[in-house]
Amino acid sequence: MFGSVCKEAGYLRLWIAAAISLGLTAHDAAFAQTGAPPMDVGVVTMAKQEVPRILSLPGRAVAFRQVSIRPRVSGVVEKILYDPTKEIAVGDPLFKLDDASYAAAVAEAEANVATAQANATASKASYERSKSLEGTATSKAQVEKAQATMATDEASLKSAQASLDFARTQLSWTTIKSPIKGRADVASVSVGDLVVGSQSDAMTIVTTLDPIEVTMQESSTIILKLRAEVEAGSLKITERLKAKLTLETGEAFASEGNFVAAGTTVTTTTGTASLRFRFENPGNKILPGMFLRGDIQIGTVDAFLVPQRAAKRGNTGLLTAFIVDKDNTAKQVQFTEKGTYENNWVVETGFQPGNKVIVDGLVAMRPGVKVNPVPATINADGLVQDDASKPKTEK
Structure with a gap:
């Protein structure tokens, strides 16, 4: 029994020692964390500005003009x-x-015109002669008969001339x-x-390739939302709509397109309405039937530009980003975008002027982490640059 008590006392001493050791380790870890210097992070300061509102839509090229050639x-x-x-x-x-039969028809029609012309000339002379002798050697009835003959011959001449014109037209159609x-x-x-x-x-099809037109599709839901934004005054519509194209290869098309017309109906299968733009197409680079992507600047909005590299989309479908909160700690915020512009999300709500959005060091970023904000800019390639304009790699 004494041995059993000693054994239990030994277990108790080991348990106490382990608890003390764990407590010290946790304390040391906490001390290490609180004692670590804040993480340097690049930040971009939010400010509302007038931003182009871009609609990015799928499109398909259609011929400006196309004719099926038939005889x-x-x-x-x-x-x-x-x-x-x-x-x-x-x-x-x-x-x-082969125009042999049509050439013969023209020759026959020309002969008919010549005959009709001769008859008309003769009947006119006969009428004029009878008219001059009316009341002496010619009766009124004879004059009227000569006049009727002249009118008939003149009508026959017109008919023959019309037949000749048609025969010549048919010959030209060969x-x-x-x-x-x-x-x-x-x-x-x-x-x-x-x-x-x-x-x-058709014997062949002739297609005008320059200019070329592109039909783009937008959902009726988006169209209604845009109309509501215009009515609310948040979206200022551009006076003349323009569009830019991206080819299937990802290459930007050089020409800028002008707005032609908007569809007047919504398709029942896709729930979309169409917009058509016309583009100069030198070298016939775009062919009818090609699928493209069009970017249309429909107007401008007062909005924040949030760098795309600073945000990620969560499970809810909303975008999230980190901002520098009070006491220089990281705070996660959610927001809804209203499209894109260059390498940025266009955002109307979810931020306040002066908010500092963290644009790098995001791999290890968590809410509440102490940070040291460093002003940064985003270059055209979407890379973060510090004040010295040196690209910074992701931490």
């Missing part, structure tokens, strides 16, 4: 007159049809010309093919 008269294709690799001007010939400038696809017909006037199949 207006029937005939056999004799020649294909264009090069698909070269630009076509308005009025350039594309196809030549040379099929482009009504617009642009590029023509490879012909869908070959020399020797028979084509029929007003057939449904």
Whole structure:
């Protein structure tokens, strides 16, 4: 029994020693933490400013003009007159049809006009002669008959002339010309093919590629919110809308687009409305059907610019960032963005003028951590620079 008591006393001494050791360790750790110097962090001071409001929208290129070329008269294709690799001007010939029958029709119509002209000339002379002899050698009835014959022959002449004009028009249609400038696809017909006037199949398609138009889509929900912001006065609309494009490769397109028109309906499948812009397209870099991204400056707002590198999106979908609170401690704040501008979030609420947003040292950042704020700027590449304009790496 004595041995058992001694054994228990030994366990008690070990437990007390361990507790004391743990207490000292915790105290030392706490002392080390409170005694550590504040972490140097780069900060950007918040100030409201007039910021362009940019809408970033998906878009698709559509042809400025596009025409399906079909024959207006029937005939056999004799020649294909264009090069698909070269630009076509308005009025350039594309196809030549066999015109023998149409040339013959013109010759026949010309003969009919000549006959009608001769008849009209003769009947007019007869009428004038009868008119001069009326009451002596010619009766009134004869004069009236001569007048009627003259009128009939003049009408026949007009009819013959109209037939000649139509025959000449049909002959001209045997040379099929482009009504617009642009590029023509490879012909869908070959020399020797028979084509029929007003057939449904196109012989080729001519497309104007410069300029090019881009249709962009925005949800009706966003449109209603923007309208509410305009009515509230927080969004000042730009007088003339402009757009910039980003290609599928991520490359920025050089030309700036002008607003053409807005859609008047919302699609039932996607709930979006369309906006169309027109761009100069030198070198035909953009082709119809390409998917693009458009940035539209719709106006300006008074807002804060929060560097994107300073914020991350939480599980709730809201963005969070750290600011320097009183006593130089880090405080986490949540905010909702109203779009982006360059490397910044556009934010209207959630910050106060003078707030210092922490832009680096974020890996180890936690609420309540002591910090030493150092003024910093963000360069065009989104990198933090101190007052000496030297890029700083993430801590």
